[in-house]
Amino acid sequence: MSEDFRQRAVPITRGNRFEDFEEGQVFNHHWGRTITDGDNTWFSTQTLSFNPLYFNESYAQSMGHEKMVVNPLLVFNTTFGLSVEDLSEGGGLFLGVDDCEFLADMHVGDTITASSTVISKRISESNKTAGIVTWLTEGFNQHGTCVIRFQRTNFVRFRQRRSAEASA
Numbered sequence: 001m002s003e004d005f006r007q008r009a010v011p012i013t014r015g016n017r018f019e020d021f022e023e024g025q026v027f028n029h030h031w032g033r034t035i036t037d038g039d040n041t042w043f044s045t046q047t048l049s050f051n052p053l054y055f056n057e058s059y060a061q062s063m064g065h066e067k068m069v070v071n072p073l074l075v076f077n078t079t080f081g082l083s084v085e086d087l088s089e090g091g092g093l094f095l096g097v098d099d100c101e102f103l104a105d106m107h108v109g110d111t112i113t114a115s116s117t118v119i120s121k122r123i124s125e126s127n128k129t130a131g132i133v134t135w136l137t138e139g140f141n142q143h144g145t146c147v148i149r150f151q152r153t154n155f156v157r158f159r160q161r162r163s164a165e166a167s168a
Contacts, residue, residue, distance in 0.1 A: 015085070015091065017157055019158065021121050027116045027135075034110070034111040049073065065105070070108060079148050092156045093130075095154055100150035101150065102148055106141055106147050118133060133153070134151055137151070
């Protein structure tokens with residue numbers, strides 16, 4: 001190769017931009033994720049969540065569960081992570097999560113999938129290079145039961161630099 005690969009490399013823009021989102025639009029996020037015993041135990045110990053429901057199957061069974069309960073913060077992080085490629089991979093500041101509800105327990109071996117609905121979008125008043133988009137994200141177990149629901153909001157970059165008035 002006579003030419004350096006960096007000179008031949010073509011940057012690829014990843015993720016959606018502000019113009020790609022419309023209120024009411026639904027994103028069914030890809031793949032899903034099966035939560036393993038190792039995932040749950042590692043996450044719980046690393047985050048100092050020493051509730052025995054999350055790492056002691058005998059204890060979980062004595063409390064009426066068939067298997068160990070998945071740490072709810074792991075359910076949240078996994079659901080959030082499944083949404084990134086569709087919602088925020090294009091870049092922009094994370095502005096927060098609101099109204100997070102844990103609706104049903106997940107157990108080790110359950111698989112979580114997620115979908116998000118655009119619930120609002122507007123042009124930022126303080127940052128003219130981006131808009132603000134809010135989504136309702138829901139996580140479901142393998143039986144289709146909604147186990148978590150929350151709203152998340154991000155700055156989302158415009159596809160092209162332009163004035164805020166032209167983006168409305």
